[in-house]
Amino acid sequence: MSPKPLLASRRDFLKVSAASAAVASVAPGAWASGYRSANERPVCAFIGTGIRYGQLVHDFLKFGPGAALCDVDSAQLDAAVRQFHSVYEGRGVAAPTPDRYEDYRRILDRPDIDAVVIATPDHWHVKIAIEALQAGKDVYSEKPLTHNVGEGQLMLDALGRSKGVMAVGTQQRSNYQFQTAAALARTERAGKVQRVTCGLQGAPSSDSLPKCAPPSGMNWNRWLGPAPWADFRSASELPQGGYGSEFPYSRGHAHFRWWYEYAGGKLTDWGAHHVDIALWGLGKSDASMGRFTIDPKRVDHPVEFKDGYPVDETRLNTATGFDLNVKFEDGVELDIVDRSERLDFDNGIMFECEKGRFFVNRGKLKGKPVEELEGEPLPDSAFGDLYNGLTREQAEKNGLADGVNHVRNFIDCVKSRQTPISDVASHHRHLTVCHVANIAMRLGRKVTFDPASERFVNDEQADGLLSREPRKGFEFAT
Structure with a gap:
């Protein structure tokens, strides 16, 4: 439209x-x-x-x-x-x-x-x-x-x-701790990266939510937009003027993340952050990353699935728990897991290299390779690689330096017409890994994806989940 x-x-x-x-x-x-x-x-x-x-x-x-x-x-x-x-x-x-x-x-x-x-x-x-x-x-x-x-x-x-x-x-990407972790990985300061683990936390589940009228003043048809039509459901009446995550589970508002119809659960919530940094550090931001296989070793869904689709429309349906292994052609492995007993670290990203490992999240950056930076700092070029070839000094002038506000970088780029640090192309490639992981979980089996063709390898059923037709009246402009 x-x-x-x-x-x-x-x-x-x-x-x-x-x-x-x-x-x-x-x-x-x-x-x-x-x-x-x-x-x-x-x-x-x-x-x-x-x-x-x-x-x-x-x-x-x-x-x-x-x-x-x-x-x-x-x-x-x-x-x-x-x-x-x-x-x-x-x-x-x-x-x-x-x-x-x-x-x-x-x-x-x-x-x-x-x-x-x-x-x-x-x-x-x-x-x-x-x-x-x-x-x-x-x-x-x-x-x-x-x-x-x-x-x-x-x-x-x-x-x-x-x-x-x-x-x-x-x-x-605009946080110095995550930039440093990515630079450590890219420069192989601790040797080649062999495995990266992203701990994301699990997602919630719900009881069956009754059909009810949407809140007064809410245009439910326009909220759904391109998504398939569905009745509004809520655990209880929603208060007016708030709808944060502390409010009752429903279709819509803060809880949209836990419905595959509107989002991708933890894989595209925290995964869009942590998997992004993991692949940024590995330098896997375009089709040259090669084919990768995703094995859903453990998947916990709150409802049953048939051919990749939930059969119960009354409950939150994204995965509540998962243990996924992503294997790239070069042998590097990426594990994406909820915070279960398998992890010995917080929500965050662990890089395991030939000579040691280091961990990063929004509160910390630690590990022996990090401690060694005090005596041997990373060169400017290590950060320049993250900034599409800019030197550290140039990066600072363009709003990509330590602690610079992410929004400031966008505003700077609006003025300079340069590409922001969180660009669409690399985000698409990194997020594709999360989308493919969700498809593997929905089908309950291993899949192999080819970034060059952006299709699965000999898997028509999985290919059918790569996109969907928007609802009539909400078609995408071309």
């Missing part, structure tokens, strides 16, 4: 221009240093105002004004506007009132908006991102960017045809 022109008159255009001028006129001190000129402050809009919005609006409003918010739930929008105002007020600045929409296409048709921040459920990311690029917007999308492998192919095609800058919210 292609967006329809919504700024039909000169009056509409002048109204939008006036709104843009209002947000651009906020005192320069409200924005981060280095972004004081009005033409350096991109005007952003937020599409999706759920569980990630609170952090994103706080980060993005450091670098420029926000003009509009969009959500299919009016209660979510009410809460989002309050958060928007609180960010400005926390900096001692009078807050403009953002325009609010249920239909994201109204944002894409506004000439005053430079970039969109997509924080919808996973199954909406690609459709909105493609249409935003076609509308001339730059795009920051929450991870995982795609619901399936086929969507990643569509996304890369659309980005290649556009002049847009696009980044993915895999913010661990």
Whole structure:
């Protein structure tokens, strides 16, 4: 369904221009240093105002004004506007009132908006991102960017045809601890990497959820969008204006991650972070990674599956536990496991090399190879390799240095037109491993995938799970 022109008159255009001028006129001190000129402050809009919005609006409003918010739930929008105002007020600045929409296409048709921040459920990311690029917007999308492998192919095609800058919210790439771990692996400081283990935690299960009406003010049809039609279900009545992970299990809002119809469970939740760093460190970010085989040695699903599809539509259905082995052609192995008794470390990533091992997560970076960095630091080139060939000094100038905010990197790239550190191409390749792992778990058997063709090896049944047709009325733009 292609967006329809919504700024039909000169009056509409002048109204939008006036709104843009209002947000651009906020005192320069409200924005981060280095972004004081009005033409350096991109005007952003937020599409999706759920569980990630609170952090994103706080980060993005450091670098420029926000003009509009969009959500299919009016209660979510009410809460989002309050958060928007609180960010400005926390900096001692009078807050403009953002325009609010249920239909994201109204944002894409506004000439005053430079970039969109997509924080919808996973199954909406690609459709909105493609249409935003076609509308001339730059795009920051929450991870995982795609619901399936086929969507990643569509996304890369659309980005290649556009002049847009696009980044993915895999913010661990902008963390110095994870950068150092990846550089240690790439430089073989502890010898060749033989195995990497990603501990992700398991996912929840639920009792049967009764069919019920969606919350008042929520457009359930638009929430589902490209996903297959399903009745709304909830363990109990949802409170208005919140819907965080602490609220009752349901289809929709914070718990969408635990339904294969909308997401991929822990494999595309934490896996989109940890598997990303593991493969970044291994240098396996394109088709040259070669074929890989995934063996689901242990899979715990809360419902039964037939031909890769859950047979019970009333319960959360993504894997609650797993022990997966990924073997690459070069002999390197990647294990992806929940936090079971098999692990002797926290949620995070363990690199096992010929001469030792080291561990990284959001709280620590440890191991003998890490301790040895004090006497023999990594060379600048080790980090330059991560930054697509930039030297350490160049990386710092382009916002890719230690501790630099992930959003700042995107904003820098909007100005420079360079590729962000969390680029779409490598994210697609890394996330494909997670998508393929989910297919192996859904089928309950070993599979082999060829990144060159982006197909399984002699496995038509598995190939059938690589993509899906969007629901009528929510087709993807081409």
